[in-house]
Amino acid sequence: MTLISTLSAELDEMRAAGTLKRELLMKSAQGPIVEVEGKGEVIMLTSNNYLGLADHPVIVEAAEKAERDYGYGLASVRFICGTQTIHRTLEERIAQFFGTEDTILYGSCWNANEGLFQTVALEQDAIVSDELNHASIIDGIRLAKARKERFKNRDVADFRRALEATKESRNTIVMTDGVFSMEGSLAPLPEMIDIAKEYDAFLVVDDSHGTGVLGKTGRGTAEEMGVAGKIDAHTSTLGKALGGSHGGFTTGPKPLVDYLRQKSRPYLFSNTLPPAVVMGSLAAIDLIENDPSFVTRLRDNTTYFRAQLTAKGVTVRPGIHPIVPIIIGDTAKAIAMSAELLDRGIYLSGFGFPVVPQGAARLRCQISAAHTREHLDRAIEAIVAVAEKHEVLSNA
Ligand SMILES: Cc1ncc(COP(=O)(O)O)c(C=O)c1O
Secondary structure: OHHHHHHHHHHHHHHHHOOOOOOOOEOOOOOOEEEEOOOEEEEEOOOOOOOOOOOOHHHHHHHHHHHHHHOOOOOOOHHHHOOOHHHHHHHHHHHHHHOOOEEEEEOOHHHHHHOOHHHHOOOOOEEEEEOOOOHHHHHHHHOOOOEEEEEOOOOHHHHHHHHHHOOOOOOEEEEEEOEEOOOOEEOOHHHHHHHHHHOOOEEEEEOOOOOOOOOOOOOOHHHHOOOOOOOOEEEEEOOOOOOOOOOEEEEEOHHHHHHHHHHOHHHHOOOOOOHHHHHHHHHHHHHHHHOOHHHHHHHHHHHHHHHHHHHOOEOOOOOOOOEEEEEEEOHHHHHHHHHHHHHOOEEOOEEOOOOOOOOOEEEEEEOOOOOOHHHHHHHHHHHHHHHHHOOOEOOO
């Protein structure tokens, strides 16, 4: 049992250092207010439920209807007997939403990223990737045989250097998050589009935190930056703004999608999305397209929250995104602050190493369209009080 003693010793070290992550048990649906076992009702300030659709009655009804009409699961992968008409409908709707030719669904965006690079980037190709890209991109790239070149986060000059370094490759794929999930910062897409074009590289954006969130109509980071329609392909998730359940996709040119359908391993060897998720996601896209107020409310709430916290001396990473990180530094301190906030009725997670670099632990606030001003004010009051106690207020 030496493996188990090794693991236990490391867990003990993490426990002693105060860096052990704990999972709170919720007894309610995901929403702006959740019930946490042993704590009662608290304000949720740390979920990806950006538009508040995770418990939206229209989506719940669509999911229930899907189960009545199409059953609970397909007991298969897509190409054997796991494709219903609704799977194709969702793929087409996502393509329309993004203005692309076609879409391929995956069990998650993790799977979409995992199934992209190893499939289309071979030994003679190159992948150029932002250093702060999501873990699913990093792992996905590891599986590819292509040459790999990283560039400094959002650094356009270093991006050009990386492309120059790989220019002899047959094909070059550029990969960036649209929104960097620990920072709430956006990739410099307009510049990247121009430079990628110069080098004839294929630009893919993982817009998991942009889809349904950014841009006037929620179409994502490219819409926000005025370059919608100029990204070669996107990966994204159904597990955040678009209902918050599960599932992901790659959307782009038809030959790319056709090729992935033939060869992408997480698509070929993992179960199809369940009908409830498919119909729930379709309902989510309908809601966003028919009611622009979801996106507007999210933007207004974010602007208010950022301005109020800053005015009260809490330093947040600047930006426009509903991810609002408060940098604390020490992991144990961030976790302790998170626990104190929970005692004050605010559910706000602390993130430390290895999710973020050593010394850059943070509380990552995430705003939802479903928050009321009262929720936000209560959260701000609690954060300011805990920040004051831990001496992280800039005006202290
Ligand atoms: C940028 C990014 N890509 C991919 C994922 C994974 O998405 P999914 O939960 O659909 O696997 C996440 C989720 O945290 C993410 O932030």
